[in-house]
Amino acid sequence: MPASKTSFAHGQLKSIVERIERLEEEKKTIAADIKEVYAEAKANGFDTKILRKVISLRKKEASEREEEQSMLDVYMAALGMIPGEEDEAA
Secondary structure (H helix, E strand, O other), rough: HHHHHHOOOHHHHHHHHHHHHHHHHHHHHHHHHHHHHHHHHHHHOOOHHHHHHHHHHHOOHHHHHHHHHHHHHHHHHHOOOOOOOOOHHH
């Protein structure tokens, strides 16, 4: 490989590594910011476990949420976890 291509590849590699490092730092900052917002929510009386679940659900399409809920209902009924459904599952 000619010297100019080698130095270009080294420069390009260095640039990529530095960009990744900057983004990793930004990711740490954002994660800390999110943690602070959850702490604020908890201080205001919100259940952060439920809040995380709501955020997770909002990321999904309605059809995906409905399918997951339907499967959850089937599993829970099969395990007798839904009142009145034990007899139907057997």
